[in-house]
Each structure stands twice: as structure tokens, then as C-alpha cells.
Amino acid sequence: MKTLMVGAVMMVMSIGAFAQGDAITKFFAKYQDDETFSQVTISSKMFSLLTDMQIDDPEDKEVIDAISKLKGLRILAKDDSRDGRVLYKEALALLPTKDYEELMSVRDDDKDMKFFIRSGTGTAKIAELVMVMGGNDDFMVMSLFGEIDLKQIGKIGSKMDIHGLDHLNKLDDKKKDKH
Amino acid sequence: MKRLLLIVLMAAAFQSAQAQTKTTELLDEKHEGTSLYFYKNTLRMLNQKEDKEFDDMIKDIEKIRFLMIDRKEESFSNADYKKLKEDYTKKESFEEIMNGRLEGRNINVYVREAGGKVKGTIIMASDSSNLYVLDILGKIALEKASALFKMIDENADVANLIRKAHID
Numbered sequence: 244m245k246t247l248m249v250g251a252v253m254m255v256m257s258i259g260a261f262a263q264g265d266a267i268t269k270f271f272a273k274y275q276d277d278e279t280f281s282q283v284t285i286s287s288k289m290f291s292l293l294t295d296m297q298i299d300d301p302e303d304k305e306v307i308d309a310i311s312k313l314k315g316l317r318i319l320a321k322d323d324s325r326d327g328r329v330l331y332k333e334a335l336a337l338l339p340t341k342d343y344e345e346l347m348s349v350r351d352d353d354k355d356m357k358f359f360i361r362s363g364t365g366t367a368k369i370a371e372l373v374m375v376m377g378g379n380d381d382f383m384v385m386s387l388f389g390e391i392d393l394k395q396i397g398k399i400g401s402k403m404d405i406h407g408l409d410h411l412n413k414l415d416d417k418k419k420d421k422h
Numbered sequence: 423m424k425r426l427l428l429i430v431l432m433a434a435a436f437q438s439a440q441a442q443t444k445t446t447e448l449l450d451e452k453h454e455g456t457s458l459y460f461y462k463n464t465l466r467m468l469n470q471k472e473d474k475e476f477d478d479m480i481k482d483i484e485k486i487r488f489l490m491i492d493r494k495e496e497s498f499s500n501a502d503y504k505k506l507k508e509d510y511t512k513k514e515s516f517e518e519i520m521n522g523r524l525e526g527r528n529i530n531v532y533v534r535e536a537g538g539k540v541k542g543t544i545i546m547a548s549d550s551s552n553l554y555v556l557d558i559l560g561k562i563a564l565e566k567a568s569a570l571f572k573m574i575d576e577n578a579d580v581a582n583l584i585r586k587a588h589i590d
Contacts, residue, residue, distance in 0.1 A: 285523035292519065292533065292540065 267373060267386045270337050271319055279324070287389065306398045313399075314389030315363040321382045331355065331377020334384050343373060349410045354378035356407055360391075369393060374407055383407070443516075443542065445509040446487055446557040453498065455491035482561040489555040493548070503528070503548050510544055524552065 274280050294311040298304050321330065335357065343359040350356075356376045363370030369391040376383045385398070385407070400408025448465040450457050460468070465480045491498055507530055510516040516532035523529070527549040534542040540561040 278523065280524055281524045283520070283524075285520045286518065288517060289519035289531075291540065296455070 263280075265316075267338070267371075267384070270334055270384065271317055271386075274319055279321060281318075281320045281322070283316070283318045287314040288387075291313075298393045302398075306395055308397055309392045309395035312390035312392070313387065316381065316385070316387050318385045320384075323380055324382060325380065327377045327380055327382040330382040330384075331375060332335070334377075334382075338373065338375075343371075346372075347410065349407075351410070352378075353382070356410065360393075363390070372396060376407055443510070443514050443544070443557055445514055446489065446544075446555060448509075449491075449555065450487075450489055453491045454498040455489060455496065458488040460486040461502075468504065479562060483558055484560040484576070486559070487555075487557040489553070489557070491553040493551060493553055498553055507546070507567065510546075516542070516544055544577065 271282075275282050290310050290313045294307050298307055321327065324330075338359060343361050346358040346360050348355070348357050354372060354376055355378070358368045359373040359375075361371040361373070362368065369386040370388060372391050372393075373387075374383070374385045397409050462480065462484060465486070466481065469476045469480075482530060497556070507518075510532050511518060514534065516534045518532050520531040521529065527547055530544075530546045532544040532546075533540050542560070543556075543558040543562055545554075545556040545558070
């Protein structure tokens, strides 16, 4: 029962999937039925339900407002795996450079992470954020799509307990350092 | 503690089982297993620490039904799990808001709305050993769902008592 709880908590707190780039969709399709992978898919409905939360803190309200504009989240991950780096390379090779722009690369201990964005149309300046992470013994690819506010993504990552997204806060820090 | 739990069990046993989804009803009828009811009052009773956050979490919940089925004993196949998910979405108008798999355990979350408000929530979890279904009449604040699982987990002796009663 304990593991059920932990699983449910992780998924509910981290929260179907819709309008992603083809490449990432194909990657998910290839591995989503492979039970050695963990996966989470969250629909826009889930995000809209989260916005029903009663929030008093103005900073939290900003995060909730950013969450309300998200349309979906998909995560595919593999822990305790020796092929983390192989999967990392495979995922990167599948991302078409004409559609995705590299935003940031991070090396954190034994893990490499790359963040990519796909431009949107209309009000959505960024339509999709993709994070690919590969290490000596784990791998994760995450696609977050909708109307994305990069300034809030790090905070959303903290709220949803998605490891890695906190690195995006560094983008904001770098901007501040320049001023 | 045990006494309180027994009171809770008795209170729950005398409540009617109406207004639950038909799919959950049929699942319970078809398979032997643990079946628990938590009503608003019984949920409040379980909140022995008078945790305000817990009270907030349950304020929009009318009733929770919790089922636990031993998949091997009941020959509950992956195809049965797939059909169960389809029954909730196609026969009961639930909408899937989340699905996932973690450490070999599948989890699916569905909601049903009426008039723009969530009227029902289903949280299903299944691994090779067991199937768990939380059928919630009303709405649970999703960001607080972890507290609900914690509550059920901490009160697992309720489930054990019932399971024992079933065996006896």
C-alpha cells in the first residue's frame, strides 16, 4: 500500500497528451508500453482543475496562472538502467533541429540535460518545452506543451516535483546578473 | 484506536451504498475483495489529529468507495483492466485527466463533471498483484490527494479488520 501511495502521490502531484511535436510523440510511442519505463501523461483538464485551488500568496497565483495555460505534460523515464546515455542520444537524434531550438545544456553530477523549445503561434511564444536527461544509470524525457511561460517553469517544476526543471531558474538568474 | 475504527466501520456499514458509479458497483459484485465506504462524517472521524488541511480536502467529498481486489485470486487480467477503464469513460462519461506507470504499477485518474463542476473522481491503480479503485462521489482537491492516500494508508488496519471479517 505504501508504494501505491508514493506512486499515486508522485503522479497526482506531478500530473492524456495532446499537440506535441511528431518526433517526441514517436519516441513516447516507441517506449510507452515498455514496462521497464515509467511514464506519466497529464491532460489540460488536470491543469484546469489545479487552477481551482484557493491561493492567497500572489507568487503562487502567478504559478497557477501559468499552469492554467498548459495543455499537457508527458514524462517517460527509466531508472536503474545502464542504457541511460544510449536513450539520451536516441532521443536527441529524434528531435528535429528545424523545429526545436536548444535553450540550455546542463551537466549535473553524472547527468547531462538539454532543454529545447518549440515556438508557438499567436499568444503562445513557446508552444513546447522538451527536457532530455541521460545519466550513467537513468534517463528521462519530458514534454510540456501549451502556452509556456519560461519564467514560471522552474516554479511549476518545484510544485509538481519534476526534477531538472529547477535548472531553468538559472536562465532568470543569468538575466539578473547581466543587469 | 481499534474501538474508534470499529465505530467507523459500523457507521459505514449502516450507510446506504447508493449513488456510486455503476461500473464500480458491478466490479464489486463480480469480484471478491476489500470494499470500504468512507462518508463525509466517517472521514471526519478519521481525522483524529483535527488537521485543518485534511478537513479542507474532504469538504467537497460526499462519499468514497475503496475497492481492493486480488488480481490473481480473481483472475483479473490486463484485458479486464482495459475494459474497466473503457467502462468508466464510455458508459459513465468520465474523462481521463491523467495516466501513468510507475515501478510496474499503472495509475489512471478520471473525473466526471456536471454544470462545470466535478461531481465524481475515479482513481485506479493496478499492479501484477492487486487492483485498487477509489470511487469518489464529489470532488477532492487534487493537490491534496496525497493526504487522502496517506489517510487510507495510515488506517490500513480498517482494511485489515474488514478483510478479516470477510474471511471469518
